[in-house]
Amino acid sequence: MTTDVPLYSSPRSYYRDSVAVELAPCFPLNSDTRADVCVIGGGITGCSAALHLAERGHSVVLLEASEIGYGASGRSGGQILPGLGTDIATVEHALGNTAAREIWEMSREAVRLTADLVARHAIPCDLSWGYLHAAVKARHIKELCDFRDRLARDYDYQALSWLEGDALREHVVSNAYPGALYESEAGHLHPLNYTLGLARAAQQAGVRIHEQSAVLDVEEGSPARVRTAHGCVTADFVVVAGNAYLGGLIPWLDGRIMRAANYMVATAPLDEAQVAQVLPQNDALSDANFVLDYYRLSGDRRLIYGGEVSYDGREPRSLQARMDAKIARLFPVLAGVPIDYRWGGDVAITFNRAPDFGRLGTNLYYAQGYSGHGMALAGLAGKLMAEAIDGQSARFDTFAAMPHRRFPGGERLRTPLLVLATAFYKLRDRL
Numbered sequence: 001m002t003t004d005v006p007l008y009s010s011p012r013s014y015y016r017d018s019v020a021v022e023l024a025p026c027f028p029l030n031s032d033t034r035a036d037v038c039v040i041g042g043g044i045t046g047c048s049a050a051l052h053l054a055e056r057g058h059s060v061v062l063l064e065a066s067e068i069g070y071g072a073s074g075r076s077g078g079q080i081l082p083g084l085g086t087d088i089a090t091v092e093h094a095l096g097n098t099a100a101r102e103i104w105e106m107s108r109e110a111v112r113l114t115a116d117l118v119a120r121h122a123i124p125c126d127l128s129w130g131y132l133h134a135a136v137k138a139r140h141i142k143e144l145c146d147f148r149d150r151l152a153r154d155y156d157y158q159a160l161s162w163l164e165g166d167a168l169r170e171h172v173v174s175n176a177y178p179g180a181l182y183e184s185e186a187g188h189l190h191p192l193n194y195t196l197g198l199a200r201a202a203q204q205a206g207v208r209i210h211e212q213s214a215v216l217d218v219e220e221g222s223p224a225r226v227r228t229a230h231g232c233v234t235a236d237f238v239v240v241a242g243n244a245y246l247g248g249l250i251p252w253l254d255g256r257i258m259r260a261a262n263y264m265v266a267t268a269p270l271d272e273a274q275v276a277q278v279l280p281q282n283d284a285l286s287d288a289n290f291v292l293d294y295y296r297l298s299g300d301r302r303l304i305y306g307g308e309v310s311y312d313g314r315e316p317r318s319l320q321a322r323m324d325a326k327i328a329r330l331f332p333v334l335a336g337v338p339i340d341y342r343w344g345g346d347v348a349i350t351f352n353r354a355p356d357f358g359r360l361g362t363n364l365y366y367a368q369g370y371s372g373h374g375m376a377l378a379g380l381a382g383k384l385m386a387e388a389i390d391g392q393s394a395r396f397d398t399f400a401a402m403p404h405r406r407f408p409g410g411e412r413l414r415t416p417l418l419v420l421a422t423a424f425y426k427l428r429d430r431l
C-alpha cells in the first residue's frame with residue numbers, strides 16, 4: 001500500500017509524477033530582449049497563444065513565473081467539454097441569440113481544436129471520448145433533459161442522450177445516480193502532458209520560453225515593457241494569461257475574477273475487475289450539483305476524483321475524510337484502494353461564470369475566468385488572441401462583448417460575500 005500522501009500545498013501531484021513530455025531547457029530570463037509578442041503565463045491559454053502566434057510568423061517570448069503547467073492547467077480534472085462555465089441562456093440574455101449561437105459553436109470548435117492539437121503535435125495525453133452529466137436528485141433529471149432538448153432545438157446539438165437503469169450502468173457502476181446525459185462530443189485527458197505538449201510545439205515553432213521568470217511589472221505603451229527580476233521584454237503586444245494565478249499584476253483585471261481552490265485525488269491503479277465496476281467505458285463524469293464532483297480514469301487506470309471548493313484560501317475542514325467518504329459511497333468496490341496523491345489548484349471564476357476576454361489599450365490582450373470550464377476553451381482563447389493580434393479580431397470580439405461585473409465588496413468583502421453565496425448553493429445541493 002502506498003502511504004506517501006503529500007500535503008495539498010505540495011507542488012507534487014499525480015500529473016507531475018507521470019510527465020511524458022520533455023521540453024527544451026527553459027532558462028530564466030536574465031537579459032533584455034525584443035519580441036513581437038510577450039505572453040505572460042505558461043498554462044493552456046498562454047501556450048496556445050504562443051504556439052498560434054509563432055505559427056503566424058510572430059516572434060514570441062513566453063514568461064512563466066514557476067514552471068509550465070504550474071497553474072490550473074497542470075492540476076485540472078482534465079475534462080474536455082463544449083459550452084461555458086455558465087448556461088448558454090446567460091449569453092443569450094446578454095448578447096442575443098445570434099452571438100450566443102456563435103459562442104456555442106466556438107465552444108465546440110474548442111473541443112475539436114484540442115483533439116487536433118493533440119494529434120498534430122503527437123501529444124501523449126491519453127485523450128479519450130465520452131462524458132456523463134449525472135443527476136443526483138430527481139429535480140436534476142428534468143433540468144438535464146430540458147438542457148438536452150434546448151440544445152437540440154435551438155443549437156442543433158445532437159450529441160446528448162439520456163441514460164438510466166442498465167444502460168447507465170454500462171457507463172458508470174454506481175447507485176448514486178438516477179440517470180445521466182451521455183455526451184459523445186466531450187472527453188478527458190492528462191492536463192499537464194497536454195499543456196507541456198503545447199509548450200513543446202510552441203518551442204518547435206520558435207517560441208522562447210523562460211520558466212522561473214515571474215513578471216513583476218508591465219509598462220503599457222507601444223511598445224510595452226514587461227519586466228522580471230533579471231530582464232525585460234520589449235514587445236509590440238502583450239498577452240496576459242495568468243488567470244487565477246496572476247495576483248495583482250494588472251490591477252484592472254483583479255476584481256473581475258475570484259480565485260477558488262478545487263481539490264483532487266488519484267487512487268492507486270485499479271485492476272481490470274475494479275475498472276469494470278467503476279467506469280467500464282472510460283468516460284468522464286461530473287454530477288449536476290452546483291458544487292460538483294467530477295472524475296475519470298487516468299491512462300494507467302487510477303480514479304482521478306475532484307471536488308470540494310474553498311474561496312478563502314483555507315483548506316476546507318476534514319477535506320481528506322470528506323473526499324475519501326464520497327469515493328467510498330460512490331464505489332463501495334474501491335474500499336481499501338489507497339489514495340496515492342492529493343493536490344489542489346486554483347480556478348478563476350467570474351461573476352456570471354462566462355469567460356472574460358478583452359483588451360486594455362490597443363495592444364494588451366487577456367483571457368481569464370473560465371470558471372472551472374477552461375480545458376478546451378483556454379486553447380481556443382489562445383488561438384483567438386493570435387487571430388486578433390494578426391488583425392482578425394471578429395471572433396475574439398464576439399467573446400469580448402460579454403459584459404462582466406466586478407465582484408462586489410472590494411478586496412476586503414469580496415471573499416466573505418462569495419463564501420456566503422456558495423453556502424447557499426451548497427444548502428440547495430442538499431435539497
Ligand SMILES: Cc1cc2nc3c(=O)[nH]c(=O)nc-3n(C[C@H](O)[C@H](O)[C@H](O)COP(=O)(O)OP(=O)(O)OC[C@H]3O[C@@H](n4cnc5c(N)ncnc54)[C@H](O)[C@@H]3O)c2cc1C
Nearest residue numbers: 041043044045065071072073077079215242345373374375
Ligand atoms: C483542480 C482543478 C480542476 C479543474 N478541472 C477542470 C476540468 O475538468 N475541465 C475544465 O474544463 N476545466 C477545469 N479546470 C479549469 C481549467 O484547468 C482552467 O480553466 C485552465 O487550465 C486555465 O488555463 P490558463 O492557462 O488560463 O491558466 P493557468 O493554467 O492557471 O496558467 C496560468 C499561469 O500563469 C502563470 N503566471 C501567473 N502570474 C504570472 C506572472 N506574474 N508572471 C509569469 N507567469 C505568471 C502561473 O504560474 C500559471 O502557470 C480545473 C481547474 C482546477 C484548479
